[in-house]
Amino acid sequence: MKKLFLLTCTLLTLFSCTTDTPNLETENETFSISAKEGDSLVTNERNCASQDILEHExxxxxxxxxxxxxxxEFSKKVIIKDIFEIFPIxxxxxxxxxxxxxxxAENISLSQIQSQIDVLNQDFNGANAEFNQVPGIFAGVKANVGITFVLDRVxxxxxxxxxxxxxxxxxxxxxxxxxxxxxxxxxLNLWVCTLSGGILGYAKTPGTALDLxxxxIDSRYLGTNGRATAPFHKGRTATHEIGHWLNVRHIWGDSTCGNDLVSDTPSHNAANYGSPIFPHYSTCPGNPIEMTMNFMDYTNDVSMYMFTNGQKDRMRAQFLPGGYRYSFIQ
Structure with missing residues (x-):
């Protein structure tokens, strides 16, 4: 209690700035609406609409x-002060x-849903099988984010x-x-449905309307079994999108050699697709090796398997007093 009080006081000097009973039983409703024209696409190329949604808003x-x-501003201040080390949460x-x-088929099984929860807990805790395969050049910045996900209800x-x-x-x-x-x-509300236009999924950026x-996630790209469709059948679409939901940007900064606001990720020319062969060099200044295995790139599920310490700090900042998602830990 004393630590929490001190943490709150510390953060208030840096920056001025609700629960249900768990229920795993399925709740069913029926609603009819006219079907739309056009085919829903199955894609072989990752397509995340998070940035498009943000620009639209x-x-x-x-x-x-x-x-x-x-x-x-808040995130920068708490990261600079290294509040996480002083007050781990x-x-x-x-x-x-x-x-x-x-x-x-669209009414996916509880097994497919649970497989996605399992993947999230592996990916956000450095417990995925590929975590120890991170190339040596990036091994010093790979992160155990330390966030656990629990299925509340379906x-x-x-x-x-x-x-x-x-x-x-x-x-x-x-x-x-x-x-x-x-x-x-x-x-965290996660909608599972069939999306139009070949979109795998998207997330809302911190700061946007709470009612949305x-x-x-498209049901064909959720989890690791059931309807999950290759090459996006390892649950990494949800890992990528929840990264956005926790204030982490695409690794190329959504522009050529752009800025993802993270200090320990290299500059990327643009999104990478498929399964790039390591090392893949950027033509950005300094010609750095691109971190194609980062969850915030656009590679296939089998080819993405790490967050960095800088990305971890951006995520965890959201849960400190004064952070956008502080209510989740109260």
Whole structure:
């Protein structure tokens, strides 16, 4: 208690700035909506819509950029002060899985869902099989993020919709046949549905509206069994998207040789796809070896298997007093 009081006081000098009973039983609802025209694509190339969603929201709400700027200010200050070492915190995130399905295949099994939770716990705790295969040049910065995920409940809802568009986010709105988020201030909501346009998934950036907060994953790219489809069948799409949800950016900074705001990741020309052969050199200044195995690149699931210490700090900053997701540990 004394440590928590001291931590709160420390952070307040740096920066001025809710729970349900767990239920693993499936909740079922039925809702009919006219099917949309067009085929849902199965893709062989990773396509994350998180940045597109953020840019779309910034155009609608210019004040959002100020909110994100404040979150960045806070993160920088606590990272510089190395608050994590002084006050280590245990982070456990309850996960609500919202399944929207038309066919029996889309109504994915609890086994497929649990396999995704298992992957998250491995990837965010340095327990994945590939963690010890990180090339020597990056071994000194590979991170055990120290976040645990627990399946809180599964909510299922039937629909006649064949696919869900990304920008409108109707899968999160009951008025359009979706499922509203459950307790977004202290639970991670993860929607599972068939997405249009070959999108594997996307996440909401810290600072955006809570009534749409969470992560969306196409059911074909969730977990490691059932409907999971190669080359995105190892659960890494959710790892990537939850990285965004925890304020980590694409490793190339969403521009040529861009800035991901992390000091221990090398500059990347752009996204890498497939399974690059190591070492893959960048043409950015200094010609660094690109960290193609980082979860925030666009490589195949089998080829991504690490976060860095800098990415870890950005994630954990969200849970400190004054951080955007502090309510998760209260």
């Amino acid at each position: 910034l155009k609608k709400n210019p004040e959002l950029s100020l909110k994100i700027e404040k979150i960045e 245990q982070i456990e995130i309850p996960v609500v899985i919202n399944v929207l399905y038309r066919t029996s 909510i299922r809802k039937q629909t006649t919709r064949t696919e869900w568009a990304v920008l409108n986010e109707e899968m999160k709105k009951t008025s359009f046949g979706g499922i509203a988020p459950t307790s977004p201030t202290n639970k 907060d969470g992560v969306v």
